């Protein structure tokens with residue numbers, strides 16, 4: 001079954017073609033801007049009139065003369081320069097609603113996609129060497145919602161969590177772990193005191209080199225003791241250390257691990273600054289940076305003999321990180337299975353071929369020692385051609401190389417018809433260039449068919465001060481802490497409103513409300529804008545919030561309970577309904593909105609915008625309120641009661657479906 005808007009589009013387009021003899025006319029039917037003018041308007045006549053150089057108003061009139069919409073609408077009216085205003089007949093609305101409620105129960109009027117596709121959705125994708133922070137929230141939940149929408153539309157969705165589990169970052173963690181190992185070995189957690197000292201001496205030109213030299217000497221001494229001279233693969237110290245990690249509680253391990261990472265990053269940063277400030281100092285004087293590079297190179301060659309301990313360390317770090325991520329995914333109600341977590345490391349052995357193939361196609365060239373593609377149309381600030389670098393001069397591959405390999409894999413192995421990438425807006429240029437290079441290489445086609453590449457972007461999460469959300473000390477807010485706080489705050493509300501509930505019920509509700517509020521607040525903002533994160537606002541009982549929607553849902557549902565106490569048998573009343581009686585304006589208003597659910601869902605999918613769905617649901621809750629305040633349901637006269645019961649039932653189903661099935665709340 002087609003949605004109302006599609007039916008109107010089809011019929012009016014046909015009438016336009018008939019009136020002008022033109023093929024491919026588009027009626028451009030939209031929701032009316034003001035209910036005064038009706039329910040829908042067709043805007044396409046103006047463009048057509050311009051194209052064939054005729055008076056738009058006259059054309060609109062002759063289109064209307066051709067048009068028979070008597071089964072759907074009141075007689076169409078021409079307005080302004082050539083709009084066609086359309087008002088649905090209550091009869092039609094009643095029939096539609098009955099059809100959706102009775103025959104189309106599961107789908108709530110939403111037609112399945114005419115040509116189902118295989119859609120790969122790349123989302124969440126945190127760098128696992130770090131803690132997930134609030135920036136990962138949006139990709140994770142927007143991506144999840146898009147998957148749900150596409151799946152419900154009938155597409156085969158393949159989720160891909162493109163985690164950053166490779167490269168320099170991992171080199172740092174490895175090095176950090178090494179420090180931890182040595183610290184434990186010497187009964188001295190010097191990575192911790194080192195970090196403290198480093199912070200305090202960061203501006204001290206005398207102290208810092210001394211500290212760095214100290215750390216370097218210690219480090220190199222240890223390294224030597226545990227490397228080739230000893231066993232050849234760090235079996236003496238590092239491997240037993242890594243094995244001991246398994247016996248540590250995850251939380252402690254995770255905290256240690258973060259400190260180790262911070263330590264190495266801070267050290268590197270300090271050294272970089274130092275070199276900047278002391279350009280005459282020979283690079284080799286403090287060669288910590290080289291050491292870190294050395295580990296990074298090893299990370300890139302994990303499978304080489306002699307690198308067993310690095311490989312083991314990599315595996316442990318990755319597993320630990322993923323355990324941390326899955327805790328957050330579980331809180332958010334998002335589920336990735338093993339094959340859906342396909343990180344950067346997965347493509348490692350496919351990278352040389354990417355560079356090779358680009359070179360032999362004549363697309364990649366050497367520039368300053370690096371291998372680059374220069375896609376047309378991209379310029380640096382200075383107006384020079386902008387390179388898409390696929391290999392550095394030291395042989396290392398990059399983010400771009402991995403993305404090209406992933407794209408090929410998704411097109412050829414996963415057989416995607418469409419690939420959707422969900423990341424923040426700062427990566428726009430990367431993806432524009434990626435798509436362009438893929439097109440140049442012909443990698444975005446399979447069997448002669450173009451694969452559609454889509455970048456879905458989003459803005460930042462801001463604090464009340466309008467700046468990107470950070471802790472007071474300026475660090476990224478950890479996602480785990482943010483979610484915990486949401487649950488805590490929701491719990492306080494539950495305590496206050498329903499002190500009589502059991503502890504278990506309270507914490508279950510607090511979870512649903514707290515997490516629901518965070519997700520809903522994100523969804524209800526246009527994804528391309530930044531938004532201000534406010535617990536107070538998102539947990540408010542009024543306005544377009546999760547608690548309001550959850551309450552609205554509960555309120556509709558409570559009618560069923562009341563029906564029982566009043567001895568009203570809803571099921572048997574509904575079973576006897578053959579026509580609906582929409583005589584009250586608020587009944588008709590609610591019914592019209594209910595039959596529009598498919599339009600809202602389709603619009604949300606077409607633009608990858610969950611906020612179209614939240615806006616629809618909010619309006620639905622408001623229209624239901626309007627109806628419920630003016631029309632008694634259980635005490636309605638017999639002629640009205642079945643219709644009203646059906647309106648209530650369908651409202652509950654629609655809100656429930658939108659919140660839980662499509663938004664995952």
Ligand code: ARG
Pocket residue numbers: 122125126127162163164403406421422423
């Ligand atoms: N790991 C990246 C980040 O945290 C996001 C990856 C997005 N996906 C991709 N295929 N590049 O910024």
